[in-house]
């Protein structure tokens with residue numbers, strides 16, 4: 001609708017301008033004719049009117065009707081094209097203003113003519129002058145107002161687009177940095193943790209071979225059992241950490257599933273409650289949220305919970321996810337992580353939270369870290385998400 | 397289950413190597429018959445006719461879809477089919493939450509256990525008897541959450557509950573702990589009361605689900 005309207009507006013402005021020009025051009029002609037009819041205008045040297053009265057009156061009426069028809073038609077066309085804007089309240093007030101002003105201008109013009117004319121002007125002539133002057137001014141002012149209005153709207157639209165472009169650019173840079181960070185993390189995990197442990201495992205295998213060579217099968221069996229156990233832990237924790245750095249759990253599962261799995265990995269002394277609120281509980285919890293949104297929401301909860309345990313030494317963490325429908329297929333997801341820990345002291349230097357905030361802002365949302373009613377800290381975020389109305393739901 | 401009829405099993409696993417391993421392992425087993433195998437969800441739904449399978453062994457990661465959705469679909473079509481979920485990452489919390497609303501509680505093995513002949517066959521045999529089986533390695537790593545009834549259980553009863561969660565019958569629990577089956581039964585009665593289990597529920601299964609709900613596995 002927005003783009004169509006600006007096109008329609010520009011057409012309307014052009015039409016109104018044309019109508020105005022036609023009218024302005026017609027005014028001197030009418031003026032002349034009326035002068036002549038009322039024995040008022042240029043007179044022949046002999047003192048007789050230049051043309052016969054009846055003939056002239058006919059011409060004058062035709063001209064008048066034509067001008068009025070053009071005015072009415074262009075006014076109607078303009079009104080149809082800009083219908084919505086004319087009907088909008090502030091513009092209706094504007095229309096009254098325009099009409100008043102135009103009436104004033106018309107009257108002043110007629111008055112000035114009346115005073116400057118040699119023998120005073122008859123009634124119909126003055127009335128015609130007032131009407132025409134009003135119409136003329138009306139169109140002129142309307143054209144000016146619409147032009148200014150349209151320009152303003154176009155500028156606002158351009159500004160909005162610029163902001164959007166800048167946001168997209170920021171988001172792109174943010175995504176690139178995030179990707180690089182993940183790559184660095186994964187590389188470190190592979191080099192540091194995994195590689196070291198594999199080196200150790202190889203040493204153990206060598207030791208077992210030595211045991212066998214020295215005829216100690218019982219010892220070898222025992223060492224093998226221990227090695228098998230260690231390799232399994234390595235697979236479970238280290239390999240999982242690398243895999244999840246590359247693709248977080250929430251990418252593969254619904255948000256509620258990922259949060260459930262997170263709950264199972266907390267230390268036994270930490271209690272975590274997850275609540276879904278608002279119309280979108282099914283939407284937020286389910287699979288229909290796009291993976292990028294799920295991953296971001298999950299990362300926020302993960303960061304909040306990790307911070308609560310690490311910095312706040314909290315015993316209880318409360319997570320609330322709330323969906324709020326809004327316009328044009330977009331909703332707003334709110335996520336709040338509260339804890340009962342020690343809370344913030346002074347102005348903390350942010351790192352994980354700052355990274356998340358940049359990601360959230362890149363998507364047009366916001367993220368804050370502040371005090372919580374539970375006594376500790378509160379990490380809260382608001383993120384616009386795609387409203388996934390049509391997609392199938394998984395209740396996992 | 398009569399001795400004459402073998403346990404009918406379906407295996408759904410996307411990794412061909414692992415699937416081959418499991419199929420070979422079960423094929424050599426008397427009393428177990430693999431009636432269907434598949435790599436993905438749609439293939440599995442086509443291959444497993446309702447009523448044709450007693451236990452479906454499902455990997456979480458599949459070629460298409462996932463084991464969770466597949467398990468639900470299979471039980472929707474045939475409420476009597478039992479599900480054994482297999483995953484390389486600890487998905488116990490999920491199994492617990494699904495079991496709350498499923499026709500029968502799901503069992504769970506880590507991928508490692510599922511490729512160990514003894515563990516897998518034991519799990520299937522226990523499931524055939526109507527018991528829920530939770531991976532012994534994960535059960536042993538479980539730590540009760542602070543301030544739960546589970547945390548208040550005496551050590552001896554906690555151990556009994558762990559073995560029950562692994563799918564052991566009372567007799568097996570008794571011989572493992574060196575006590576009589578009667579003593580196991582007595583312990584279980586106390587456990588059910590202490591855990592405050594809902595009326596009318598299958599207490600054995602409900603106790604296992606409570607065990608999972610009230611414990612965590614911090615490092616896995």
Ligand SMILES: Nc1ncnc2c1ncn2[C@@H]1O[C@H](COP(=O)(O)OP(=O)(O)O)[C@@H](O)[C@H]1O
Nearest residue numbers: 307308311312343344348349350351352353377
């Ligand atoms: N839940 C919390 N409780 C107490 N302090 C917190 C909490 N969350 C964040 N903080 C403070 O904010 C700082 C920044 O947190 P964050 O940006 O996550 O970085 P990092 O966790 O890497 O230190 C922390 O060092 C800590 O001082």
Ligand SMILES: [Mg+2]
Nearest residue numbers: 303307352353
């Ligand atoms: Mg942090």
